[in-house]
Amino acid sequence: MRTGWKTLGVLAAAASLVAGVASPAGADGRIGWAASWSASVQAPVAGLLGPNWSEAGFADQSVRQVVRVSTGGAAVRLRLSTAYNKAPVRLAGATVGKAGAGAEVQPGTLRPVTFGHAASGVFAPGKEWLSDPVLLPVGPLDRLAVTFYFAEPTGPATFHAFATATSYRAAGDHRFDRGAGAFGETTSSWYYLAGVDVLGAARPHSVVAFGDSITDGAGATQDADNRYPDELAERLAAARRPVGVANAGIGGNRVLNDSACFGEKATTRFQRDALDQPGVRTVIVLEGINDIQSGGADFECFLPNPVITARQLIDGHRALIKAGHRAGVRMIGATLLPYKGSMFFTEAGEKVRDEVNAWIRTSGEYDSVIDLERATADPADADKINPVYDSGDALHPNDAGYQAMAAAVDLGRL
Template sequence: MRRARSRIAVAVLGAATALALLTPVTAHASAGPGYGWVGSWHAAMTTAASSGPSAEGFTDTTLRQVAHLSVGGDSLRVRLSNAYGTGPLTVSAVTVAPRRDSAAGTPAVDPGSLAPASFGGRKSVTIPAGADWVSDPVDITVPDDSDLVVSMHLPGPTGPATTHQAGYATSFTAPGEATTDTGEAFTRLDTARYFLSGVDVTARSRGSVVFFGDSITDGVVSTVDANLRYPDQVADRLLTRPDSRECGVLNSGISGNRLLTDAGSAGEPALARFERDVLSRPGVRSVVLLEGINDIGNSRGAVEPGELIAVYRQFLDRAHDEGLRVVGATLTPFEGAGYYTEEGEADRQAVNEWIRTSGEFDAVVDFDAVVRDPDDPGRIRPEYDPGDHLHPNDAGFAAMAGALDLRAVC
């Protein structure tokens, strides 16, 4: 069920890659493929922004959004979220359609490919404030590594929208009920996501892996509509396996997210969103945890490494209680970023040393070793630095994806 797609070649990493991985230690999830529901795509949701479409909400509007699937399947379910709504959310109609290869970055779909989603046998659904909702199965085949176009009509007014700000995928809007429109009625809205939090598929696979983190996991500064976030590029590697060994990839990154504190539209802290963004997804086998640099940077180094390590340990305990493996990822360089301090760099080094040597994770991926400048190890390699000295660019994300031992995650 694959389709070919060109990719930025994984950079030659030299000796850094040889040091980047530690051997997996222990398995906490059952082995072996099975047929059933598996998470194929996920967007971690937050409260509305202070201004813009998410703050204003929507009235008599159709949203058209695109989910880039990892594994495909022969049926699917759509997940909608009103987790941060201030009142009930009514969705009067939802349609799904595989997007044509030539239509990337556009709202266009083939009219014959549109399929309606239902909710308990009904066309519409009203989702209580604070809740998520899963559609009935939709009998439609979707390929691996493909785009699914999801359209939803919102009679509204919705009030502030549950959202994912850094979607890096173009969303579209049309007036009125346009869920079956082929695309002509839609205009570009922005690159955020609204209410759409996941897609599950039925497939024979080994399960799924959650990539949990902040803006680096979220794919900030990656090319819009190109699906070059590092979890996307790991998904491409996983799809080179035989079908029965494929794995879904779920991106649970939120730009600005922290381990220790609620940063508003940057999402709840890691443990507070563990249930929604990890455990609620079907087929999860493992979690790759890359988070903590925002705690260090925003505190200007005032956060003690032991405070972050305590959260990592809680995260490990909760994951292991559920039979999940956890891959610990070292924090990448940030010298030159706006919130860099020498105290913060000392904290980053201390946290990374614990991640590498504690033996508490099931496996470790040393992203620091992969993306740091060998001549100035507090900084990102120049060829991976888009200019903010914090987020890797598309090539940097390719290097990160290439460094992960696939056996450690799924």
């Protein structure tokens, strides 16, 4: 591997920012680093769309998670979250490498990951932690395999429920396995891994896609990286624009109310999940349909379930805009997609959606607008999602729908 002096200098500068113990995320002032992949974390919860390992946690087990970065750089670092753990987490070790098929790792790419120059460590609950820089040059849209080994019981684990991707588990320490043979168990969630940042030569620039399940990628093909933020990353890569795309969607998330299943409300998690992302300059907000759907809905995960007015939802968006502008971030509002025919559709809810969308389009309070409603609406009935974009539930797009959403983004406004 040939590495230029400039790359080594950038890496050395980054390494000098890491203290002798693991540092909480944000401690380096974001110098040189850009968020290239992210997952917004949640409290442990029983399986919603299938089994997950969050409530049981891990003990003498290796967890391998495959993620696709959006932009490249000379080095990477991991962000590990203990946001919802109740006790310290002992990490016995970690590795990162370029992913092959399934749980395989490409030859010659596997690297050890340290935190505070230590191969193992104890991580206090309620925080996000940065790894030391790892000299693993990556390109735009490269897939990485991140493996954590937990020798001792973790207790219930901080995680991200709806990954639309396969994670793998093996008994014992298999951090340095290039093969997939030991990883016989799978799930569709991510655990402890909150982000992958890349170190580039240029001034860092990331776009955060902030929202609910439609940002999270519900309805997209498993393991295909076809969520709308993924499709946006592909457009940026094709245009040779070194802009990272960080996905801050949580399935079922709401603007105004927490959920035991679907995470803290947007106005609470916005700082951590959007504004604290390294290199963030732009945030795209697509959220509110679950606030509308949950009003009075007979669904445990939608508790509390107050009926929300358009004014209340608009005020929630205003709070996000104010926070973003205070941080010097460009705020882009996306109109809410059609949902007529879906499980929780009501005419009263449709009226709220129309009012909120009209405000997003015309108020001028967002710096820019992406009209995703019009990009995905059925030409025969604007209140319904176009059948060619419907994943089957009249709410979530399919792969073609997510591609249409990304195509509606004016790259020049990012």
